Amino acid sequence: MGGRKNKMLDVKIHDPYMNKDAYTDPTICPTCGLVYHDKMWHNKKELFDEIKKKGNYEQKDCPACRKIKDDYPLGVLILQGAIINNTQKVTEIKNLIRHETEKEANSNPLARIFKVEEFPDRIEIKTTTEGLAKRLGNAIQKAFQGDLELVFSESDKFLRVIWKKD
């Protein structure tokens, strides 16, 4: 593990997929249907339809779909402790995670969960933004207590959010 701990919370994770110059306006992501317009990614059906109809757009995967294809998370939420053997609690936690992810996606359509892996001693959830991992960790701690720790990876490439409860 290693890395720096809580005191460096203002560290900004470098997101190599957010180079604005890489996209022309408008662009449609062929994988998920997001639309790049006015320097932002939108999840709006009306905008998608309008741009499709005009016909003058680029097609290129959005940053979220590229991270998912490359398996490049900016956040990793790790659930640990005896609680992960409690099936009912794990179901409750997963429902909370789904709910919080939907809320986050309303404000940032590039925030997604793209992999959930279950190990004997932990559950790992990879997210496309560090903000989503942080939000999930905070929500879980608020609802279930336990210990929350944020650890930046050695090169600040991603944020580990570790939640533990026995």
Ligand SMILES: [Zn+2]
């Ligand atoms: Zn996409």
